[in-house]
Amino acid sequence: MGDRFEDGYHPQAYAMWEKYDDDPRLFWTITGCGDTLKNQSLLVLNEEAGNLLLRTPYFVNTFPDIAKERDAGDRWLLALSKLTNAPRKQTGMGVEHGRHSISGEIKKLPAVSSLACKQLAAKETATFASPPTAISQSPARIEITNLTRRVWPLERHGFTGAEYYIDIFNGSDTESLEGACVELVALSPDVIGFLPVPLHIKHDDYETREFSINPRSIRQIDILTGPINHPRSQKEMIIPHTVNRERFPLPRDNYRMTIRASARNATPEEAVFDAWIDRDSELRCVRVRVP
Numbered sequence: 001m002g003d004r005f006e007d008g009y010h011p012q013a014y015a016m017w018e019k020y021d022d023d024p025r026l027f028w029t030i031t032g033c034g035d036t037l038k039n040q041s042l043l044v045l046n047e048e049a050g051n052l053l054l055r056t057p058y059f060v061n062t063f064p065d066i067a068k069e070r071d072a073g074d075r076w077l078l079a080l081s082k083l084t085n086a087p088r089k090q091t092g093m094g095v096e097h098g099r100h101s102i103s104g105e106i107k108k109l110p111a112v113s114s115l116a117c118k119q120l121a122a123k124e125t126a127t128f129a130s131p132p133t134a135i136s137q138s139p140a141r142i143e144i145t146n147l148t149r150r151v152w153p154l155e156r157h158g159f160t161g162a163e164y165y166i167d168i169f170n171g172s173d174t175e176s177l178e179g180a181c182v183e184l185v186a187l188s189p190d191v192i193g194f195l196p197v198p199l200h201i202k203h204d205d206y207e208t209r210e211f212s213i214n215p216r217s218i219r220q221i222d223i224l225t226g227p228i229n230h231p232r233s234q235k236e237m238i239i240p241h242t243v244n245r246e247r248f249p250l251p252r253d254n255y256r257m258t259i260r261a262s263a264r265n266a267t268p269e270e271a272v273f274d275a276w277i278d279r280d281s282e283l284r285c286v287r288v289r290v291p
Contacts, residue, residue, distance in 0.1 A: 256275075
């Protein structure tokens, strides 16, 4: 993952933080990449890295307070100073509507994040070389993590196109997730009209709607398919839900999708994604934060 932070991002990109005197949290903003889409892409990569931390026993055991942070992107940014000694430098103070605040930044975010990945890998290697320790009981926890884009190989299928899928991660060390289900619960504009709809479980049939996940394991869920710029590509956007008789191409538009992951023994989690077909006839999808 370290190489992904330095590939394609402006080396001077940075993370700004703000803290109010009546709130213990830090509020983060990613900026400096040159355009809004790249800032958003770097934010999503931070979220992927934050989710990776929960799969790393060294980090969970060494920094349990940061591991408890619910927001994956914030978890990663808070972890950087622990993993690399990168300072969260204070740059200002202010008052807004009677609330006092301080603000600051982490400079050269891509390079610092890449270094953190290398440090984490080294620590994890050393941890595996050490004698095992007892694992404490922890409740099942369902999380929506990595968003991945894949292009179907033309030579294998005789046609091509793009798909996006997400990882559903069980953050528990000891408890399995049971009766897990992932649904599209909101779509704007809503051209489906009968939400919520269950989404397709990758590598499974279109009849199965529930599944289980072992501790610290993932299942993948398909959320979108569509075109790439190729004459033998799928032409339109399709949400791969399992209401099989009602699955149809979506009219071309900019869509906001809200996806919920739930299980019988865990608190549900939601994530929001924006999806569209760009001017080059390429399917695009990004995860977005909604206040």
